[in-house]
Each structure stands twice: as C-alpha cells, then as structure tokens.
Amino acid sequence: MKSSVKGLFYIAAVACAAAPYAVLPQAYPARSITVLSGASIGSGGDVAMRVVAAKMSEALGQPMVVEARRGAGGLEAYTAGARAEPNGYTITFVNSGLVTNRFMKKDMPVDALKDYAPISVLFSTAFFLAAHPSLPANNLKELLSYAKRNPGKVTFASTGIGSAAHLVGESLNSVAGTRMLHVPYAGKNTALAVNDLVGGRVDMYLASLSSLAQHAAAGKVKLIALVDSVRHRQQPHVATVNELLPGYYNIVVWWGFLGPVGLPRPIVDRLRGEALKVISDPAMAAKFDSVGVATVTHGGPEEFARIIRSDVENIGKVVNALGLKPE
Template sequence: MLSRSTSITRRLALAAALGLLTAPAFADAYPSRPIRLIHGFAAGGAADTLSRIVAEGLQKKFGQPVIVEAKPGAGGNIAADAVAKAAPDGYTLGLVTGAHAISAATYKSLSYQPVESFDMISTVVYYALVVAVRSDHPAKSLGDLIAMAKAKPGAISFGSVGFGSTHHLAGELLNAMAGIEMVHVPYRGDSQSLTALLGGEVPVIVATSVLLAPQIESGAVRGLAVTSPTRTALLPNIPSADEAGLKGFDVRTWAGLLAPKGTPPAIVEKLNTATREMLRDPDIRTRLETAIGGETRGSSPEEMKRLIGTEIAKWSALVDKARLPRI
C-alpha cells in the first residue's frame, strides 16, 4: 500500500503533467520529497565540501533532505551529463565549478551543451588560485619568475591538478600574457601537485589558496601572486598578478547551481531565492568562505548564464592562442 505522502506526490506530478495544476501552485508544493545534488569531483575535495554545505543550507530552507552525490570523472563532465539528462522537475540539481566552462573550450565535443542544456540557478562562491614556489627557489616575486622563464624558454615547468583545469589554464594565461613558455605538468589533484613541489619534481605550481596557506605560513612555500585582480583575505600579504605587473590578469574559479533545461521557471525562481537567502546566513557564509578561501556571491540565473558564456569565450580564445590540444 502506498504511503499517504507518496500518493500525494504522485498525484501532484500527474496533475502537473496534465496541466491541471498551474505553475505557481506546483511551485508552492515544491519540494515535497528529497532533492539530489550532483557534483563531478572526488568525495572529500573542494566541490564535495561546498556541495555538502550548500545541501545543508537548502535542507534548512526547504525542510526536505538534500542528498549529495559525487559522480567524478572527465573534469566534471560525467556529472554535468547526468544533470542534463535528469527529469526537469527540480529534484535533480548540479553544483558546477569553473571547469564547466573550461570543458567547452578543451573538449572537441560534449554529450550536452554547457549553457543550453541547463537552467541556471545562482552562483555560490568565487575564489582565486596562487602561483607558488618552494621557499628556497631563487624567484622572490612573480617578476623574478617571469624574468627567469624568459631567459630560458621551456626550461621551467609548472604543476597543476590536471590538464584542462582552471589551475592549468591560469598557468597558460600567465604564459600568454607574460610572453613566456613554462611547461605544464599535470597531477591528479592539488595535494599531489603540492607534494611534487615540496619534493622538487616541479619548481612552480598553481594551486588553491586554502591548500597553500598553511605551507606559506610555515615558510615551506612562497606565494608569488594570487590570480584574482586584488589581494585575498586569506593571503593578504601575497600580491595579485595584476599588482605584480600583469595588468588585467584575472583567473577566479567559481561554483554555482544549475538544473536540467525545462525546469519550471517558478521552481527555478524558488531555488534562486532560497540559495541567495542561504548565502546571507552568517554560519553558512563563513563555512563556505573558509572552505575555499574566497567569497560567497549569489546571482540571478541570467547573470550566471552570462558568466559561463563569457568564460567559455575567454578560455576558447586562450586554447586557440596557446595551441593546446582539444580532448
């Protein structure tokens, strides 16, 4: 025998499908069951941590469980594909990062459209990366590193979390804007690239500020520049790349929420409102900002859509200029 709540849920779904419920009434009933929040990276990583904090915040707002599901692989593309193909009813959401836009620039083809296959909900956080060397490296500043790289083209390598990551393309943008030729060395994660730096495998890495802050504070690592246009609260003594001489350099990764294309506008609006209200919660905001060493920032669906479109154009132009292979 069906439970009363299950029976009500099925009747609501049937009524909505038949057009017997108006969109506002359907949105008023939402959510009536658990919501699934999918992300595309390993459990325990930054995206997973962000997803769990966001899930907790939305659960508090809606009074329904929000279940985090990791579908790692292909730079987040497996998870994005799963969201794109889910029922557009508001019960499957995705948390995507800056890698979502980068995939459009670095993959020859995708099984979904990074913009058109989704209804955007809101951005959640922005955060910068750090260009760093080991403390015994001769470069004391970003300017020093650039001068060394110019003197010996192709002799200096930099590590990142992997090909096609924001970290990787931040290094390639540094190459392009500074007129240098550092060689990219991909690793399987931020921690692995840091281990390689400390072990002397690579002289330079581009990594998250959260990962590097303790190493910088201990004196094991020297931060040469953060990739945001201004200094960050987590590393106030590290200059921005712009401040260090690369005018206009701006690489901030981000995370945001989206839903499958065709999700009822009233539900998208309800999710957007709940997300932006959640980001004003002091506890949630502090936890999110601490987790990634950045800042919380909500947006309208239209603003998030424009952000992704702008990022796709930016990274596509860089991939072409740097003649990077498309996967």
C-alpha cells in the same frame, strides 16, 4: 569577466524560454529534491555544497538529497541533470570543469551554454602562484622579469594538460611574453606536485590556498601572486595578477547549481534565494574558509550565465592558442 550584454540575455532567455512565467506552485517543493553532483567526494566544493544543501533542506521543508555521480569526471551527473524533467526536483551541482571539458573531451554530451538553466553560482577558488624559496623572485614583477631573462628555465606544475591551472600558467606566458615550462602531474596528483614544489624539483605550482597554506606558513614555499580580481582576505599581503597585468583574464574554479532548460523562473528564484541565505550567513564563513572556498553572493542566474559564457569565450582562446585537441 567581460561579456556582451546581448550575450548575457541570450543565455538567460535560452534557460527559461521553454517555461511559461507561471506563479510558483505553493506546494513546491512537495517532495525531496535530488542534487546530482559531479564533484569529487570530500573536495572543498563537495563539502561546502553539502552544508548548503542541508541548510536549504531546513528552509524548504523537504530534503535535498545529494547523489554523487563521478563517472567520466562528473559528466555522468552533468548529462543526467541536463536531461532531467524541468520541474525543480532534479538539479545539478557543477564546477567550471563543465566549461573546460567542452574543449578537452571528444563528443561532449552536453553544452554548457544551451543545455541548462543557471540557478546560482555558489563558490569559487582562486589559484595562488606558489614558488620554491630558491626561486629569485618574491612577487610577480620579479618573477616575470627573471623568466624573461631565463626563457625555458622556470618550471610550473599543474594537475594535468588542459587543467585549469595549466591554462592559467600558459595564459600568463602569453600575456607576459614569457616561456615558463609546464610540468603536468597525471591523475590530478596534487599531493605529489606539492611535495615536488617543497622539494625544489619544480619551481612553481598553481593551486588553491588549502593545498599551500601549511607550507607557506612554514616558509617552505612562498606565495608570489593570486589569480583573481581582488586580494584574498586570508592572505591580503599577496598581490593579484591584475594589479600588474590589468587585462589578464582570471581563470578560477567555480561551483554552482544548474537546472535543466525550461525550469520555471519562480522555481529558479526560490532555489537561488534559499542558497543565497546560506552562503551570505556570517555564521557560515568559517566553515567555508576551512574547506578552501570563497562564497559568491553577487548577481543571480543572469550573472551565472555571464560567467559561463565568459569562460567559454576566454578559455577557448587559450586552448586554441596552445593547439590543444580534445581526447
């Protein structure tokens, strides 16, 4: 993900400008910390975050209390988090939908670039491009060649117009010069989309490994490519899109902690440090793998700010090219 150094430091500065560079109060945290979550309860990101919060509670000596607020697709949590007092006792668990919603929802109440102090990106989930066995392609090169010879014939499913998977498929069309047809499944109906893929009613589906692994192992679907910069350690034989298309921008789903603007840097560093200890612990790897998330341990608040800015820039280009309008 590329972004200018100047832009990176601008976000970091905005995140912390309202707070003096004070020494972390020795008493922090003196009481429980509320984690406002917009994640779907029981989703991979939600389960993994609760594991992290429980371990952080032990290290901090105070409970991290998760408060699920799924109203308006998580915007209720994101809005309350942005308006919280910047004292370290209310943080927000967000995912990359915060960026996508910037372009897909009218009157967006928060700005991902201006209303938060990045603390730590925690996890990511990359999309696998899975195909029905009848599709005459076993890798991305063969798929694109077939799609170019058959414009408008190959179909790909996603969980709705404007979803991350939809944007991935359309950006692949744009970069590769193909015309694969999008089949949206309303209500984020992953189960129905997978069933239709297995049944051959759609040619392809973009989804996480957790949604596809069982069917791939049984030979009911085949994994064509991974939308990420490096191969997945659980499926190392599946090549990435970047191996064939080096300039392709990978849209992945990420999750992380944000604080309100003005959150003092010492508190940011304390929370980031404790979160990093948990997601870096080898003993936790199997748990995170089981819910389909990969931990993101590189960088700190500045890296998280860079990811957000890069997504805003690149997802915005895809949305504008498609002519999608906020609703």
